[in-house]
Amino acid sequence: MVVFACAECGAVMTARVARVALPDHSGQKYGHDLLAHLLRPGTYAVDPGNGRPWQPFEPEPEEHGVRLLTYRITGPSNRIAIAPGDVRGTVFIPERLGGCCCGWDGQYGPNLACAKCGCPVATRVDDCGFWQVVWLQPDAVRPVAVAVALAHLLVISAGRRVAVPEGPVAAAFRRAIDSLLPTGPPERQLVLAGPGLSPTITDIALVPKHPQTGEVWPGAAGTVVPLAADVWTYMAFNDDRRLMPAARGMPAGVRRDDPPPLLPHTLFRPDGRVFLSTLERLAPVPQPWLRRIFDLVRDRPYMDPFS
Known part of the structure; x- marks a missing residue:
């Protein structure tokens, strides 16, 4: 959701x-x-x-000094x-x-x-x-589903830096990780996992939630970060290629039946309110390092990378 x-x-x-x-x-x-x-x-x-x-539509001709526009x-x-x-x-x-x-x-x-x-x-x-x-x-x-996943990822990280795969995952999470977690070499690894992907999971798995029930994908072992199914699908399978026929433009509906995913038109900025409310739910009594991040985002809700 x-x-x-x-x-x-x-x-x-x-x-x-x-x-x-x-x-x-x-x-x-x-x-x-x-x-x-x-x-x-x-x-x-x-x-x-x-x-x-x-x-x-084209304006109707004037009649009695009045022009009708529909x-x-x-x-x-x-x-x-x-x-x-x-x-x-x-x-x-x-x-x-x-x-x-x-x-x-x-x-x-x-x-x-x-x-x-x-x-x-x-x-x-x-x-x-x-x-x-x-x-x-x-x-x-x-959509702000990724803000929820970011809060899960932050709690799971235990304050240690996390490496993320290149592509849409990096576009969504890397700026936030750079802003909130300590600098230095990554100590943990985030891996996309789920239906249609390799079952190999080395550390933290970013997995989909069922679009109707919200149940987390059951095939992943170890630590998981749940993500909305439509956002996960884009991250897992979109390659950003723009298909183009040899002549003229792309006819409507050629690429696929579904509309393209809802993507931000600027750099991705997770929603700070959703992020903070999720942190409060996941860690009602946070550790000092997590409390510092919570207070920082609460006091500066428009700090980079938040909106």
């Missing part, structure tokens, strides 16, 4: 949610009644979309759907709430802003005939 946070300030935007398939009826508009929620609480889905957010009710590619009750820390944008019938349909673009920094982050849809849903903007939020 993951929590989504504001990409601008790091404030938590959602409850803990697990990914499910996008319902086939997500784009349906039916009747004049108030419909139910598109998704069950505690879940989220990703819509590949068509990549044309809120584009206006909008497509759609959104950007890879927007994230969640149940309205799972939203946290948002406020409405008043100027984007007009022109509807029994609620809001999102025709004017994102109508929810981060309560902390004011950045538009999502669109609430609850007008008659529409399935009730909140669409998170893919470039305005980011």
